[in-house]
Amino acid sequence: MQNNDTNHIIHAIKQVCQTRQITCLHAIESGSRAWGFASPDSDYDVRLLYCQQADWYLSLFDGKDTFEFIQNDLLAVPFDIGGWDIKKALQLLYKSNAVIFEWLHSPIVYEQKTDLTTELQALSIDYFQPITVFHHYRGMAKNAGSNLDFTAPIRLKKFFYLLRALLAAKWISTIHTPPPVIMRQMLELVDQEVQTEILALIDIKRMQDESYIHQLSPLMISAIESLRASIENPTFAETQISNIAPLNALYRSVVRSI
Structure with a gap:
């Protein structure tokens, strides 16, 4: 069951996406609330993967592919939303960025395109270094x-x-x-x-x-x-970087579906 804070957060996500003319693909909680050791006054750290309108991806020069929105009077504690465009997110996944792994597996999910998230989670294992x-x-x-x-x-x-x-x-x-x-x-x-x-x-x-x-x-x-x-002197076996083709295919499917 959703509580009042969750309802406010979901509403704020929709408003931010509408204002910025972006589509939310995956919205989760990050930080201490997701990690399982929040205090009563812990901030809400909402993180999004999103896509722009189709023409944004056809521009001659790349546009800004991140954003942050902070509102201190929405809830009883500070609240912020930050996000990455899907192209940036997939580039970071290819580089085995630790944060993208956390976002894809957060236990607190506010909104998502379930099929896309499932595909991303499955693909992510191939790019884990x-x-x-x-x-x-x-x-x-x-x-x-x-x-x-x-x-x-x-x-x-x-x-x-x-x-x-x-x-x-x-x-x-x-x-x-x-x-x-x-x-x-x-x-x-x-x-x-x-x-x-x-x-x-x-x-x-x-x-x-x-x-x-x-x-x-x-x-x-x-x-x-x-x-x-x-953790001072770990040893790791060499791993091969996976082919980027599956990420390219996923990226193109997202953009074509806009």
Whole structure:
């Protein structure tokens, strides 16, 4: 059942698409709400794949293929919509962009062309390059943890951003598939005792605002250091980049259907 926030978001998506004269192909939630550790005051981060009107693709020079719309008074928390044109999205998929994998598998879907999404999800596996996506998450982990001092209380939000990035990097280096969007689905990578404490922290964050400060336990600090060490020197088998023809065919079918 859709709640009021969801209804407002779906209505906002339709308005934004109408104003920009674009067609929504796939609209999802990104960020902490999709990852499964939102606070009551977490922002809504709505992300779209869309297509333009047909003539846009026949222009001599490429037009702007992204947009961002922010509205702070629509809901009780900040709300923004960002999007990529389908051509850009497919180019990024070909390059094994980590974000496009997340968008295609978000557990929170506001609108989609189901057949197209299903085809994209199936195609995406052929373009997954483990080392490329691994470096994305390891870089996120380094950025998220660069200024954290675990001997003192830290914002729980920052801890979860670090933890998810570390888990995602370890998932890729050990399982060699795109990491799940929902963080708790990656907890099999850590010991049961650590899993239990992480789930308890998720419950705490669910009830606290984004500014909540928490002192991590020695167990959790040790788990973070262990995850960091586990992704320092990964080995990856060489993979072949898949033929671009299927993506070209999908792109042409989308444009021809406008």
